[in-house]
Amino acid sequence: MSVSEKIDNAETEDRPEEEGRPRPRPATIYDVAELAGVSIKTVSKVINNLPQVSYATRQRVSEAVETLSFRPNQLARGLASSRSFMLGLFCDAPAAGSGYAARIQMAMLTMCHNEGYHLIVECVHATNPQVGRQVNALVAQSSLAGVLLMPPLSDVPALIAALKHTKTPIVRFSPGTAESDVIDVDIDNCAAARDMTNYLIGLGHRRIGFVRGPLYHGDAVMRFEGYRLALAAAGIAFDEDLCADGDYTYKTGMRAGEQLLSLPERPSAIFASNDDMAAGVMAASLRFNLRIPQDLSVAGFDNEIISHAMSPRLTTCHQPIAEMAEAAFFAIIRQNKKHAGTFHLPHKIVVRGSTAAPGMAGVDNDDNEAPTPFFNG
Amino acid sequence: MSVSEKIDNAETEDRPEEEGRPRPRPATIYDVAELAGVSIKTVSKVINNLPQVSYATRQRVSEAVETLSFRPNQLARGLASSRSFMLGLFCDAPAAGSGYAARIQMAMLTMCHNEGYHLIVECVHATNPQVGRQVNALVAQSSLAGVLLMPPLSDVPALIAALKHTKTPIVRFSPGTAESDVIDVDIDNCAAARDMTNYLIGLGHRRIGFVRGPLYHGDAVMRFEGYRLALAAAGIAFDEDLCADGDYTYKTGMRAGEQLLSLPERPSAIFASNDDMAAGVMAASLRFNLRIPQDLSVAGFDNEIISHAMSPRLTTCHQPIAEMAEAAFFAIIRQNKKHAGTFHLPHKIVVRGSTAAPGMAGVDNDDNEAPTPFFNG
DNA sequence: CTGAAAGCGCTTACAG
DNA sequence: CTGAAAGCGCTTACAG
Numbered sequence: 001m002s003v004s005e006k007i008d009n010a011e012t013e014d015r016p017e018e019e020g021r022p023r024p025r026p027a028t029i030y031d032v033a034e035l036a037g038v039s040i041k042t043v044s045k046v047i048n049n050l051p052q053v054s055y056a057t058r059q060r061v062s063e064a065v066e067t068l069s070f071r072p073n074q075l076a077r078g079l080a081s082s083r084s085f086m087l088g089l090f091c092d093a094p095a096a097g098s099g100y101a102a103r104i105q106m107a108m109l110t111m112c113h114n115e116g117y118h119l120i121v122e123c124v125h126a127t128n129p130q131v132g133r134q135v136n137a138l139v140a141q142s143s144l145a146g147v148l149l150m151p152p153l154s155d156v157p158a159l160i161a162a163l164k165h166t167k168t169p170i171v172r173f174s175p176g177t178a179e180s181d182v183i184d185v186d187i188d189n190c191a192a193a194r195d196m197t198n199y200l201i202g203l204g205h206r207r208i209g210f211v212r213g214p215l216y217h218g219d220a221v222m223r224f225e226g227y228r229l230a231l232a233a234a235g236i237a238f239d240e241d242l243c244a245d246g247d248y249t250y251k252t253g254m255r256a257g258e259q260l261l262s263l264p265e266r267p268s269a270i271f272a273s274n275d276d277m278a279a280g281v282m283a284a285s286l287r288f289n290l291r292i293p294q295d296l297s298v299a300g301f302d303n304e305i306i307s308h309a310m311s312p313r314l315t316t317c318h319q320p321i322a323e324m325a326e327a328a329f330f331a332i333i334r335q336n337k338k339h340a341g342t343f344h345l346p347h348k349i350v351v352r353g354s355t356a357a358p359g360m361a362g363v364d365n366d367d368n369e370a371p372t373p374f375f376n377g
Numbered sequence: 378m379s380v381s382e383k384i385d386n387a388e389t390e391d392r393p394e395e396e397g398r399p400r401p402r403p404a405t406i407y408d409v410a411e412l413a414g415v416s417i418k419t420v421s422k423v424i425n426n427l428p429q430v431s432y433a434t435r436q437r438v439s440e441a442v443e444t445l446s447f448r449p450n451q452l453a454r455g456l457a458s459s460r461s462f463m464l465g466l467f468c469d470a471p472a473a474g475s476g477y478a479a480r481i482q483m484a485m486l487t488m489c490h491n492e493g494y495h496l497i498v499e500c501v502h503a504t505n506p507q508v509g510r511q512v513n514a515l516v517a518q519s520s521l522a523g524v525l526l527m528p529p530l531s532d533v534p535a536l537i538a539a540l541k542h543t544k545t546p547i548v549r550f551s552p553g554t555a556e557s558d559v560i561d562v563d564i565d566n567c568a569a570a571r572d573m574t575n576y577l578i579g580l581g582h583r584r585i586g587f588v589r590g591p592l593y594h595g596d597a598v599m600r601f602e603g604y605r606l607a608l609a610a611a612g613i614a615f616d617e618d619l620c621a622d623g624d625y626t627y628k629t630g631m632r633a634g635e636q637l638l639s640l641p642e643r644p645s646a647i648f649a650s651n652d653d654m655a656a657g658v659m660a661a662s663l664r665f666n667l668r669i670p671q672d673l674s675v676a677g678f679d680n681e682i683i684s685h686a687m688s689p690r691l692t693t694c695h696q697p698i699a700e701m702a703e704a705a706f707f708a709i710i711r712q713n714k715k716h717a718g719t720f721h722l723p724h725k726i727v728v729r730g731s732t733a734a735p736g737m738a739g740v741d742n743d744d745n746e747a748p749t750p751f752f753n754g
Numbered sequence: 755c756t757g758a759a760a761g762c763g764c765t766t767a768c769a770g
Numbered sequence: 771c772t773g774a775a776a777g778c779g780c781t782t783a784c785a786g
Contacts, residue, residue, distance in 0.1 A: 026517050028763055039773045044765065052771055074518040075461065076763035078452040079778050086497075093483075102479055106470075109500040118515070120463075121498050123486040138495070140403050141451040250686040276686075283688050306683075309627040309653075311660050405779055416757045421781065429755055453779035456762050757786080763778105770773085 027068035036064040047072055074118075084143045085117045087332065088168075090124045090135075090159075091150040099276070099304040100319070101150050104173060107325030108148065115329070117145070124159065126152050126216070132162035139166045146332035149173065152217045154184075171328040176218015181340045183331040185324050187347040189219045192317045193226025193271075194233075195349050196299055199315075200269045201234045203357045205297065207242065209260040209267035211277050214247045223273045223301060242267055246277045253280025261288045261296075268297065268358045275300035275307040278314055282354070293356035303350055312353030320345050404445035413441040424449055451495075461520045462494045464709065465545075467501045467512075467536075468527040476653070476681040477696070478527050481550060484702030485525065492706070494522070501536065503529055503593070509539035516543045523709035526550065529594045531561075548705040553595015558717045560708045562701050564724040566596045569694045570603025570648075571610075572726050573676055576692075577646045578611045580734045582674065584619065586637040586644035588654050591624045600650045600678060619644055623654045630657025638665045638673075645674065645735045652677035652684040655691055659731070670733035680727055689730030697722050 029047075033040045038057060045053050046061040047070075053061075064070070078084035089108060091101050105121065112119045122138060124131060139147065146169040153159055154175035163170050164181065172179070174186040200208050210227045213220030224243075231238050241263065244256035253272055257280055260267055272278035278300030282292060290296045292312055300307055300316040307314035327343045406424075410417045415434060422430050423438040424447075430438075441447070455461035466485060468478050482498065489496045499515060501508060516524065523546040530536055531552035540547050541558065549556070551563040577585050587604050590597030601620075608615055621636045623629035630649055634657055637644055649655035655677030659669060667673045669689055677684055677693040684691035704720045 071514050071518045073763050075452045075455040080765040118497050120495050137448050141448045450779050457781040
């Protein structure tokens with residue numbers, strides 16, 4: 001089929017079927033080379049932005065690309081170079097902590113779009129013993145440029161081992177365990193939880209309840225640790241009775257809140273490991289007829305959209321999602337696992353109306369907000 | 378680096394460097410054919426479950442596959458057959474209505490995983506005039522087996538035209554406009570909103586407020602239509618003053634609630650087009666010191682997790698997410714756009730504590746729940 | 755029931 | 771600065 005025929009056909013798409021005409025096949029690198037009067041090698045250089053092509057030639061090729069609406073076939077490219085422009089994003093069930101995962105995904109999507117990559121999302125079950133097989137089946141088959149692990153997958157040794165075996169660069173978000181030859185991206189969850197606890201202590205709280213997250217989440221472990229460190233530093237004895245367990249869902253947060261508020265001597269503040277659970281605590285406080293923050297201060301973690309959507313709005317800890325996604329992306333693309341290590345991005349305590357000194361009414365000041373938008377920002 | 382050197386390196390990954398050993402290159406179809414003593418054609422048949430291979434041969438090939446941990450390279454497969462095992466999921470920014478989109482994505486992930494497909498998620502901006510180019514760059518390049526359009530992308534003509542041009546099967550979720558040669562999957566939003574309105578009317582409500590969703594969302598249009606039809610059928614005059622606008626976010630729901638509750642003669646019930654906005658309405662009602670449902674009934678739509686996570690829990694309309702994903706998946710895979718048309722899946726009104734007859738206390742009965750889980754179910 | 759050969763559309767040494 | 775050729779790992783008519 002000649003180039004002109006092809007061009008012709010592409011145009012016929014909206015008209016009724018015409019016979020005797022070959023079907024519009026997308027233009028290939030050969031078509032471009034022919035139209036530009038160069039070899040395919042030269043075209044390849046141009047579309048890959050490689051040097052050593054004269055300006056005039058580059059220009060001519062670009063025009064041909066434009067004329068033919070040529071788009072290099074990613075499959076062929078990947079096959080020939082054994083490196084695809086695809087990143088794998090592996091996540092567990094989204095039920096728990098879904099806000100964080102969804103925001104990371106969105107931010108990664110933006111990065112990929114800007115840089116010409118694509119994101120393959122895969123659902124992997126942390127507890128599946130076949131996890132290694134599943135990983136190989138995907139990674140080996142598709143020469144993924146890298147794999148991003150969302151918690152709690154960041155801490156599944158079998159998964160990481162399988163991934164390392166395939167030589168795929170790995171980025172783990174918010175891991176709780178150490179691992180060699182991988183890139184870790186998170187905030188310092190321990191320091192952040194310590195900061196939040198210190199803030200509550202600074203307000204005058206002494207009996208501070210804590211709602212733990214699921215301990216197979218590394219970040220949940222670190223946040224609990226930060227809480228304890230802050231108490232210790234302030235000379236407040238740790239009291240297991242002031243701790244309750246949740247799995248990062250609203251419902252378990254509510255149960256935990258009921259448990260803590262049923263104590264003979266109830267806490268004056270409750271710090272939940274994430275915003276969903278903090279929302280549950282606030283719901284529980286209604287049943288005890290407690291005013292927030294006069295009778296009970298509540299703090300969350302993550303700066304999820306829900307933390308904004310309550311009344312009073314929730315004091316929480318902001319994670320710089322977009323920056324984390326950007327760090328992960330470039331670490332995986334550019335450094336190709338040579339620069340394994342940890343990226344600790346800065347967190348920020350966001351004070352809103354749900355916390356105050358014991359017995360005091362709250363102040364909910366919009367100016368306290370992080371200036372960055374919640375999503376994509 | 379020579380091939381043998383390369384092979385060498387991979388093998389040594391966990392052990393100290395060994396010399397003289399070829400590197401573990403992933404097994405190819407040739408390796409399998411050699412080990413099984415057959416041609417690659419036969420191997421191809423076996424791995425693709427094609428007929429006309431004797432049982433004994435199939436057995437031998439399968440063993441070789443197992444022994445070598447062979448996984449067919451998806452890139453090569455896609456290139457050779459010009460059909461990949463990848464589906465594209467296109468969504469707009471996730472801010473509004475993100476719950477629905479996230480749940481669809483999760484359900485599609487499960488479908489893909491079960492059926493050996495992969496999901497490429499792409500962020501497309503409905504208002505981007507270059508939308509056609511963006512689509513081509515992805516679809517044409519990767520021979521996607523099909524593309525799933527999430528609202529509001531379901532109603533972006535330029536996008537759909539570009540997609541049709543590439544001959545890719547298209548599934549639209551919850552579209553508001555008609556389109557030929559595509560597969561549509563949704564519930565009957567109009568009938569569902571009518572059912573909900575009828576339910577409120579049946580409770581004795583006459584002044585029923587309505588919070589519209591963004592009208593570039595087809596489902597928002599249909600839900601508004603259903604509300605009006607129900608009023609008309611009951612002989613209740615439509616009153617634009619009882620309507621307010623939102624964009625499916627909590628915040629706009631709260632504003633809409635404030636607007637409607639500030640009316641001289643305020644509504645006894647408010648039906649919001651989605652759960653997030655209904656939650657906003659409930660928050661607004663607090664500021665007016667209204668008890669729910671005694672002073673105000675509130676209904677939402679979608680049966681999002683948030684509808685469960687409020688007190689009282691929200692009366693809403695359940696969408697069968699998993700069934701929608703399944704219908705979409707098989708429509709795209711099997712029917713390959715030959716059977717274009719609409720799949721209307723059944724909705725279900727879920728009555729909870731936020732609605733009651735005017736002046737009456739609510740009943741929140743767990744048994745009213747749809748027995749299906751929220752996610753994946 | 756099975757094989758040998760061509761081809762999918764690129765990239766990549768190797769030459770010049 | 772550019773070209774001709776081999777090869778990535780599959781599928782698919784075409785033969786038998």
